[in-house]
Amino acid sequence: MSDTSVAAAEPASAVQAYILFAVAGTTYALKSNDVVHVEMLEHVTPVPNAAAYVEGVVFSRGQVVPVINLRARFGFERAALTLRNRLIVVQHDGRRIGLLADESREFTRISDAAIRPPQEAIGGLSGSYLEGVATLGERIVLVLNVREIVDTVPTAVA
Amino acid sequence: MSNSGQDRPFAASFMDDYFAEADEHMTAVRQSLLTLESAPASATPHAVLEELFRSFHSLKGISAMVELREAELLAHQMESCLRALRQGTLTLTGERFDVLVDGVRMLERVIAARRSSSPPPMIEPVVEKLDMLAQARDDASPSGGGSGTAHAAPNSHDSAGARRWRVTFVPSPQLVERGVKVDTVRARLLQIGQVLTVAPKVVPGGGISFEFDLLTSNHSQLDQWRDDGLTYEPMDAPPASEVERPTLDLTPAGSSNVVRVDLARLDELMRLVGEMVVTRSRLEDTLRRVESFVPFQEWRALQDHSARIERNLRDLREGVMRVRLVPVSEIFRRMPFVVRDLARDSGKRVHLELTGQSAEIDKFLVERMMDPVLHLVRNAISHGIESPEARLAAGKPPEGTIRLGAATVGETVAIDIADDGAGIDLESVAQRARALGLMADGELDARMLLDIICASGFSTRDEADRASGRGVGMAVVRDAVESLGGTLSVETRAGLGTTFRMTLPLTLAITDAIIAHVGAQIFAVPQTAVREVVEVDASLLRAFEHNELMPYRGGTLPMIRVSDLFSLPATPRARYHAVVIGAGQTAIGLIVDRIAGQREVVVKAVTDPLIRVDGVSGATELGDGRVVLILDVAALSRTRRQHPRAITGVPA
Numbered sequence: 001m002s003d004t005s006v007a008a009a010e011p012a013s014a015v016q017a018y019i020l021f022a023v024a025g026t027t028y029a030l031k032s033n034d035v036v037h038v039e040m041l042e043h044v045t046p047v048p049n050a051a052a053y054v055e056g057v058v059f060s061r062g063q064v065v066p067v068i069n070l071r072a073r074f075g076f077e078r079a080a081l082t083l084r085n086r087l088i089v090v091q092h093d094g095r096r097i098g099l100l101a102d103e104s105r106e107f108t109r110i111s112d113a114a115i116r117p118p119q120e121a122i123g124g125l126s127g128s129y130l131e132g133v134a135t136l137g138e139r140i141v142l143v144l145n146v147r148e149i150v151d152t153v154p155t156a157v158a
Numbered sequence: 159m160s161n162s163g164q165d166r167p168f169a170a171s172f173m174d175d176y177f178a179e180a181d182e183h184m185t186a187v188r189q190s191l192l193t194l195e196s197a198p199a200s201a202t203p204h205a206v207l208e209e210l211f212r213s214f215h216s217l218k219g220i221s222a223m224v225e226l227r228e229a230e231l232l233a234h235q236m237e238s239c240l241r242a243l244r245q246g247t248l249t250l251t252g253e254r255f256d257v258l259v260d261g262v263r264m265l266e267r268v269i270a271a272r273r274s275s276s277p278p279p280m281i282e283p284v285v286e287k288l289d290m291l292a293q294a295r296d297d298a299s300p301s302g303g304g305s306g307t308a309h310a311a312p313n314s315h316d317s318a319g320a321r322r323w324r325v326t327f328v329p330s331p332q333l334v335e336r337g338v339k340v341d342t343v344r345a346r347l348l349q350i351g352q353v354l355t356v357a358p359k360v361v362p363g364g365g366i367s368f369e370f371d372l373l374t375s376n377h378s379q380l381d382q383w384r385d386d387g388l389t390y391e392p393m394d395a396p397p398a399s400e401v402e403r404p405t406l407d408l409t410p411a412g413s414s415n416v417v418r419v420d421l422a423r424l425d426e427l428m429r430l431v432g433e434m435v436v437t438r439s440r441l442e443d444t445l446r447r448v449e450s451f452v453p454f455q456e457w458r459a460l461q462d463h464s465a466r467i468e469r470n471l472r473d474l475r476e477g478v479m480r481v482r483l484v485p486v487s488e489i490f491r492r493m494p495f496v497v498r499d500l501a502r503d504s505g506k507r508v509h510l511e512l513t514g515q516s517a518e519i520d521k522f523l524v525e526r527m528m529d530p531v532l533h534l535v536r537n538a539i540s541h542g543i544e545s546p547e548a549r550l551a552a553g554k555p556p557e558g559t560i561r562l563g564a565a566t567v568g569e570t571v572a573i574d575i576a577d578d579g580a581g582i583d584l585e586s587v588a589q590r591a592r593a594l595g596l597m598a599d600g601e602l603d604a605r606m607l608l609d610i611i612c613a614s615g616f617s618t619r620d621e622a623d624r625a626s627g628r629g630v631g632m633a634v635v636r637d638a639v640e641s642l643g644g645t646l647s648v649e650t651r652a653g654l655g656t657t658f659r660m661t662l663p664l665t666l667a668i669t670d671a672i673i674a675h676v677g678a679q680i681f682a683v684p685q686t687a688v689r690e691v692v693e694v695d696a697s698l699l700r701a702f703e704h705n706e707l708m709p710y711r712g713g714t715l716p717m718i719r720v721s722d723l724f725s726l727p728a729t730p731r732a733r734y735h736a737v738v739i740g741a742g743q744t745a746i747g748l749i750v751d752r753i754a755g756q757r758e759v760v761v762k763a764v765t766d767p768l769i770r771v772d773g774v775s776g777a778t779e780l781g782d783g784r785v786v787l788i789l790d791v792a793a794l795s796r797t798r799r800q801h802p803r804a805i806t807g808v809p810a
Contacts, residue, residue: 017337017341019337032337032342033341033342033345035336035337036337037338037386038336042783043783045679045777045784045785045786045787046679047769047771047774047787048723048724048725048726048771048773048774049724049725049771049772049773050768050769050771051768054768054769056769056785057764057777057785057787058785059762059777059779059783059784059785061382061385064763064764064766064769064777064785065766066766066768066769093205094203094205094206095766097766097768107334107335107337150768
């Protein structure tokens with residue numbers, strides 16, 4: 001491990017833990033601090049008149065949790081649910097929200113130095129939910145900003 | 159205060175209530191401020207601002223009632239600042255935050271001074287600073303900041319009500335896989351309090367654990383993290399700050415067999431009972447499935463046990479519910495002050511009669527019914543009761559009477575607010591309604607009256623006096639009652655008076671519901687709202703403009719298809735089921751594919767903005783772990799009210 005093992009002293013250490021997951025063939029990362037847990041899901045109840053990217057609601061540990069379909073949120077075609085799908089339950093501003101990913105099996109540590117701001121790397125982004133781009137060996141990982149994903153966006157429907 | 163001698167013992171007991179309630183609000187305020195302080199300026203959590211706003215709004219109201227003007231004024235200023243923050247015209251900087259903290263400090267001092275009957279502190283400088291803050295815009299520099307008043311961050315000794323807990327976290331590979339590590343745990347604990355120390359410990363088996371010394375007043379939050387390897391217990395020594403606080407003994411002498419219980423603990427019990435109800439219905443489903451595989455005798459025995467558990471659960475649920483019930487007098491006993499004040503201000507003579515004070519209602523409902531009842535009482539005085547001269551001229555006694563009554567009727571509680579005043583002048587209401595475009599020409603039907611006076615924008619404008627405050631109109635009253643699953647009705651007779659009646663469910667957590675299928679979706683409709691279930695012959699439905707009507711009890715009933723409301727795919731059927739909700743002019747029929755029966759369901763709140771949609775009031779499950787949405791009957795019948803012409807059936 002790194003030499004920043006003094007757990008109590010520094011809140012923003014140079015290396016942070018991330019949950020990795022895949023949506024439409026691309027790997028994304030969320031800070032593990034934002035993630036409450038990851039679970040499998042069987043049935044999502046659709047919520048009428050909710051935003052298009054809201055898949056519906058599930059019970060997660062006794063709580064009613066909205067499910068955001070990340071494919072829809074990122075502008076991809078929806079896909080049928082399979083056993084590989086994972087619900088990543090995140091906590092933000094007192095809310096609990098489930099993010100539906102194609103799969104999620106990895107947990108890793110990424111050094112802050114390995115993450116570059118997105119504008120440096122890519123242009124013409126559709127949303128501001130991208131916090132940075134990390135390169136892990138050969139792989140490119142898009143680091144997401146939880147707040148931007150879960151905040152309600154005005155829908156085009158009047 | 160100008161108390162006459164006979165009022166004093168009553169007023170004294172009322173002040174105790176005031177202090178207790180003010181304490182509750184102040185504790186919530188301090189907690190919210192701590193949360194605010196730790197949030198970055200760019201990301202002020204909206205929910206926290208809402209909560210603060212509500213707390214100050216309540217503080218303003220109760221302070222006005224006990225005529226503690228300094229507290230009323232301070233709370234009012236804080237409310238204005240929060241409104242600006244909430245609306246985003248102001249962002250929170252360190253200096254501005256300090257002004258808020260000063261305001262809270264001063265409010266505490268004012269209340270403490272009244273409690274010890276000492277003269278109130280000078281509030282003017284703080285009020286002025288708050289005022290400038292409320293006026294400030296982001297482009298202007300915050301004023302009053304550099305006045306050199308020294309104040310410590312509020313996290314040192316302001317966290318009154320907080321206790322120290324020893325929180326133990328045992329990490330494991332499974333937890334790490336779920337993203338739960340000591341850093342996660344620490345971050346979470348920091349959200350709800352102060353972490354004083356962290357110490358790693360070697361546990362007997364050779365593993366490791368972390369012990370956090372946590373100062374928090376929100377330890378119930380810890381329960382949510384039990385699955386994540388957290389255990390906690392109180393530290394023996396109370397923190398120093400608790401010793402410094404003046405404590406208020408609320409237990410009346412001699413009633414040592416009374417226990418005060420935190421509402422959150424009762425909620426937890428209710429939740430557990432709810433889970434058991436769900437588990438039992440799963441058991442029942444399983445029993446039904448295995449009936450053919452199990453010898454009849456054995457199956458019979460299982461069935462008997464299951465039935466007994468169900469009865470026990472009903473009793474248990476009822477028992478827990480009873481603990482949550484408090485007498486309606488909690489609402490009523492504040493009214494004499496309001497009535498006395500308003501009567502004096504308006505030059506009217508009013509006598510208040512209270513009945514049924516021992517009727518009981520859920521604590522949760524009591525807190526939310528306070529404002530609506532207050533509003534109706536104020537209305538009764540300012541609009542109902544006439545001046546003594548007018549009353550004498552009408553041949554009535556010069557003193558008017560307001561009767562506040564409560565009664566338990568089955569699973570509901572009815573609260574009546576009745577006055578013997580002039581009654582509502584239907585003709586002038588009709589004129590105004592026509593002027594505002596709320597109704598077509600023609601007679602005002604007495605049954606439409608409530609819809610008209612509850613239309614937002616109808617009542618509030620030109621009565622922004624002290625009595626009606628900031629325009630909490632009848633619309634808000636009706637919304638409050640309906641959002642709690644209740645109904646509001648009115649009856650008025652010219653020259654004889656007006657009676658408003660609120661009918662509320664005893665409790666909210668568990669309710670009986672009708673289970674309805676629409677296409678592939680299942681919905682639950684709270685039974686208290688349902689008048690009856692009818693079968694609908696599709697060939698009898700008649701389209702009328704963009705409504706459908708069905709013959710019903712000699713008249714017609716407007717029908718709404720749930721599949722239309724929610725844009726669900728629908729296959730035409732020859733026969734449908736419909737639930738009839740509402741009464742009189744607001745009655746509608748909700749068309750569903752079929753009704754699958756009636757069940758006891760556990761109501762869970764749907765709070766996240768992503769899934770708060772019109773027409774859905776909550777969620778529940780029926781035993782298979784799937785979410786079933788509960789229809790918001792009040793909102794659905796409001797959809798109808800938005801077209802009053804359609805209600806009256808009078809073409810425009």
